[in-house]
Amino acid sequence: MAIFEPDGKNAIHDGIEHEPGGGKALFDPTDVAILLLDHQAGLFQTVKDINVAELRTNTTMLAKLAALMKLPLITTASEPNGPNGPLMPEIHQSAPHAVFVPRKGEVNAWDNQLFVKTVRETGKKTLIMAGVWTSVCVMFPALDAKAAGYKVYAVIDASGDPSEMASRVTLARFAQAGVIPTSTNAVLCETHRTWNRPEAADIAKLYTMVAPNYAALIESYQKAQDVMKTTAKTK
Numbered sequence: 001m002a003i004f005e006p007d008g009k010n011a012i013h014d015g016i017e018h019e020p021g022g023g024k025a026l027f028d029p030t031d032v033a034i035l036l037l038d039h040q041a042g043l044f045q046t047v048k049d050i051n052v053a054e055l056r057t058n059t060t061m062l063a064k065l066a067a068l069m070k071l072p073l074i075t076t077a078s079e080p081n082g083p084n085g086p087l088m089p090e091i092h093q094s095a096p097h098a099v100f101v102p103r104k105g106e107v108n109a110w111d112n113q114l115f116v117k118t119v120r121e122t123g124k125k126t127l128i129m130a131g132v133w134t135s136v137c138v139m140f141p142a143l144d145a146k147a148a149g150y151k152v153y154a155v156i157d158a159s160g161d162p163s164e165m166a167s168r169v170t171l172a173r174f175a176q177a178g179v180i181p182t183s184t185n186a187v188l189c190e191t192h193r194t195w196n197r198p199e200a201a202d203i204a205k206l207y208t209m210v211a212p213n214y215a216a217l218i219e220s221y222q223k224a225q226d227v228m229k230t231t232a233k234t235k
Contacts, residue, residue, distance in 0.1 A: 027126050027151070027153065033119065034128045034130075035131075035141070038078060039131060041085035042083050042084040044056075044132065047132060048163050052160070056090065058158040058209070061206055063094040064095065066097075067094060067095040068199055071191075073097065074100075074118055074122075076103055080102075087100075102114075109140070115141075126150070126151045127152050128182075130155035130158035132159060133162065134160060134161045135166045151180075154179050154182065
């Protein structure tokens with residue numbers, strides 16, 4: 001028999017005291033910075049392991065999440081005026097607070113001193129990265145950031161690679177290095193944590209981006225609520 005303290009203190013189970021609640025294995029939303037790397041129009045044309053429309057939507061969701069939850073967001077591109085093309089505009093449109101760090105052609109963003117300085121100045125030690133290509137633009141700075149002492153997550157479905165093989169090999173290398181693969185939906189959920197918060201309605205809209213069928217769930221629920229209200233008024 002377990003006894004749970006109403007004020008959130010430790011629980012007593014069979015005479016043994018236990019720590020309250022879960023979530024210790026998840027990232028701390030107050031210690032997170034999001035890095036969106038090389039989401040460039042030209043590179044999108046080479047992506048073969050994920051539908052590009054889905055990739056862009058997931059990336060936009062991360063930007064919206066950063067804006068809503070006031071998370072630091074850094075974007076970068078090696079050379080926006082080159083053949084890889086400009087950054088997708090949805091990121092900065094969705095998150096006006098995002099900081100763009102120009103590079104001088106470095107393939108690995110972590111080779112750029114200004115980029116590393118900008119990351120350090122956030123004061124966050126958990127980095128959530130996504131980009132194109134996963135096997136280069138995400139993996140290189142992810143491995144370097146991990147070596148520098150950061151906890152690093154790689155958002156696989158907000159990233160893209162030229163082939164399924166490249167993506168699978170990258171996941172294996174992430175696992176060896178201790179970089180944590182994750183998804184946009186998981187990032188949203190780990191940041192969200194509870195519906196008992198003032199941003200709940202806006203968070204629900206973000207879920208419809210990563211899980212479009214969730215929009216139907218919300219619509220059906222809202223319709224049921226409207227019917228109940230109408231019925232109550234006619235009685």
